[in-house]
Amino acid sequence: MTIGHQTWVIPEGMIPGQSLNDDPSFLSHETACILNANDRDTRVTITLYFSDRDPAGPYHITVPARRTLHLRFNDLDDPAPVPRDTDYASVIRSDLPVVVQHTRLDSRHPNVALLSTMAFPAAGA
Amino acid sequence: MTIGHQTWVIPEGMIPGQSLNDDPSFLSHETACILNANDRDTRVTITLYFSDRDPAGPYHITVPARRTLHLRFNDLDDPAPVPRDTDYASVIRSDLPVVVQHTRLDSRHPNVALLSTMAFPAAGA
Amino acid sequence: MTIGHQTWVIPEGMIPGQSLNDDPSFLSHETACILNANDRDTRVTITLYFSDRDPAGPYHITVPARRTLHLRFNDLDDPAPVPRDTDYASVIRSDLPVVVQHTRLDSRHPNVALLSTMAFPAAGA
């Protein structure tokens, strides 16, 4: 079964540098939720764009066959960690078709706020 | 009147295991809002994908003609309940075209946070 | 200039019956934000679908040329008000192409939560 696209874009990115507390569940984070419904593993490459410097990456990850990966941008560290409190955008490319959804949990202020949207599937890119 | 697609994908899924209180309205939950605008009932099948185990399902539900069903993933229990505090993704298939929107209410922290996005319509899948 | 589609779907609808206070800005509400970028007024028809009863409507509104209307479902009352604390879905049809975005402000709990997503454009419907 083949579902999705090979290139996805998330223009909005910003990992808040502060969090409510040390509970990992409530750590401020940005997530790319990736579904690989294929029967084979897929290799995914992420490039980050900034407002005032050259793009960073590529970051390489693998999403196994028939699995979902909820990737926290906070956890990316090769070739470099994602700077906090910094605007960025991301382009996600996959060898096989996948579907990507973007979520942020912001717990800077002593409450919790959520946002989510489907990433933008770039046709033919 | 035929509106929508037969296959929809929600890559982001996680039912928080804790809630503000016992009020069902404020129970942390994930919802797939499905509109069947057709003049006939449609049979819907849901498959859940995880990060570290094989997919679960299929779950079977029926959405009556000219009705909407706001399905809480919390309520799925056959063949098995959806594990809490666990990342998952869902693929929703319908015999007739429908439209699907995804919403989460998170009331773990003593406030309420909401997210919502249209599910991704998989063309030709 | 012609931008948009003539049919839009919002599967998720529920107007919370309670609010933080009497300030209209913080009244719990559901909104369909409609942009009519055309040089002519457009007539819009809304049909509401429920989980357990026949559809309601049509509701008729006009969006003037080169104007946006942020329509609160709370304000619909002809042929009947929208019931509170009740799941619904909406199909929005326009004589001319428009773009529709859905937003909910939920102020039941003593905080404020927001959700928003673009409505689903039904091709050829």
Added chain:
Amino acid sequence: MTIGHQTWVIPEGMIPGQSLNDDPSFLSHETACILNANDRDTRVTITLYFSDRDPAGPYHITVPARRTLHLRFNDLDDPAPVPRDTDYASVIRSDLPVVVQHTRLDSRHPNVALLSTMAFPAAGA
């Protein structure tokens, strides 16, 4: 690499006139996050639509090659600032293809609420 569309629409717009405090991070704001993944700068033009007056603009900005711009509508001031507590919608045009995501941070009430959705890509407009 060419990714995106040249015309995007955000029907929902409203900059809350009040904020939690004077911290710029928590100032109530509306943002259009624009990714220009092209190897050349692109010129972007924004037109604002209101409910009760003629459209405003055009506003002109440039997004450099291989950069993202998270543009706060709060900061637009030429030809005129964006009125607060006022419903508006925006049409964003770019010489080169871009991707646009919409986010609002609302900190009027003493908590923080977020919403986000991909803007609507207008085909052929």
